């Protein structure tokens with residue numbers, strides 16, 4: 118068994134603010150079937166501690182971390198995932214979001230909090246926990262970006278894979294903080310952590326890891342361009358030979374319409390009839406008219422510019438004029454929240470908006486809606502379109518990143534062949550979205566074709582097994598390269 122330590126700031130079901138948690142909660146379990154013993158290191162926020170009641174407390178491998186006392190809480194979740202929660206009260210025992218305080222601003226010491234996570238990961242790499250020592254570290258997003266810097270500073274020779282889930286979140290902090298992070302000043306260098314006069318944790322991860330991946334092949338290519346690279350496209354191009362894109366999968370146990378305790382009635386590709394009962398239940402729950410003829414579009418998303426939610430608001434009159442309904446679950450930018458609230462207020466029975474984060478309701482939306490709208494300006498992979506496929510809720514998506522890689526557009530040829538699974542549009546403009554909403558209404562008008570697309574969508578396999586195998590192969594290649602490098606050095 119290859120031993121791999123995952124390092125990340127979220128992990129479903131312990132703590133989740135977005136798609137990263139879903140990946141960290143599911144991929145290690147999928148890898149177990151492929152001969153990889155993957156364990157997860159994450160911060161012990163209060164909600165994590167609450168859920169790990171049976172945890173065993175272990176000393177930190179490095180004694181203290183960045184001068185603070187702490188411990189590791191070792192536990193196995195109900196799903197069988199082995200985790201170490203990093204319990205450093207000075208950094209993590211606070212009420213609020215993992216990244217943002219009650220005042221809506223980032224915690225002012227985020228650089229120290231997540232440097233501590235990376236520092237402890239490097240200590241585990243050096244000393245192990247008990248008899249378990251990783252052979253490779255799989256680190257995720259900027260919160261784990263300093264891991265290779267600590268490994269390098271301590272001359273610990275272990276391969277690292279850095280996965281970018283969203284390049285827009287970069288973890289950029291004042292350069293003067295470098296010594297408080299416990300890194301030698303020489304690491305503030307333009308080839309390592311320096312980014313426009315500041316320190317970027319994300320840049321450190323990309324520049325210093327053995328290999329870099331992202332969560333879809335199309336996003337891997339897009340990152341090489343100035344439009345998508347957020348100032349790091351040059352570095353990404355420089356690392357092209359070590360870069361790849363591997364699609365996310367979904368946890369088919371958690372997201373299964375045939376066996377989902379959070380929906381009104383079970384259904385499947387073979388027996389889809391009960392999807393209608395979920396539509397009714399959703400309409401009732403949200404105060405929408407019980408209109409089975411109206412195509413019900415839904416949104417489950419952060420309400421942000423990234424997700425293109427302004428484009429959807431702009432097209433709401435068209436969606437309503439053609440007889441559709443809209444159900445929105447999300448939270449995010451104040452003007453978008455206000456826009457969707459107002460839309461619900463002005464269109465009772467036709468538009469419903471729930472502002473907030475609600476995991477159970479997200480399942481009912483996927484089960485009850487006919488289509489899910491994801492007009493993202495960029496989308497590294499996207500998970501909600503995959504849940505939509507599984508639940509026969511046709512994704513209407515922009516052609517970018519993972520959305521481009523997972524949805525087959527209902528053009529005439531695909532409809533004819535019975536292979537269409539949703540709708541795609543490009544470029545990401547209000548006009549193209551409007552045109553594609555029209556195409557969706559036209560297909561809805563041909564119920565037989567809609568049902569065929571729904572069946573094709575539900576039969577698409579986006580479980581983790583194929584992608585887990587790609588990760589396993591990549592780990593093996595990295596371990597082999599590391600061995601060869603060592604042999605070369607000792608010769």
Ligand SMILES: Nc1ncnc2c1ncn2[C@@H]1O[C@H](COP(=O)(O)OP(=O)(O)O[C@H]2O[C@H](CO)[C@@H](O)[C@H](O)[C@H]2O)[C@@H](O)[C@H]1O
Pocket residue numbers: 134135136137139140282283332365417418419446447448473474475476479496497498499500501519
């Ligand atoms: N209000 C709400 N209530 C309940 N659940 C909600 C919710 N809002 C969102 N969710 C859930 O959060 C997850 C969001 O998944 P996305 O793929 O859209 O990821 P996100 O953009 O957060 O993360 C980034 O990382 C992931 C993982 O790699 C990439 O897929 C993605 O492209 C990238 O932007 C889904 O499970 C969704 O159901």
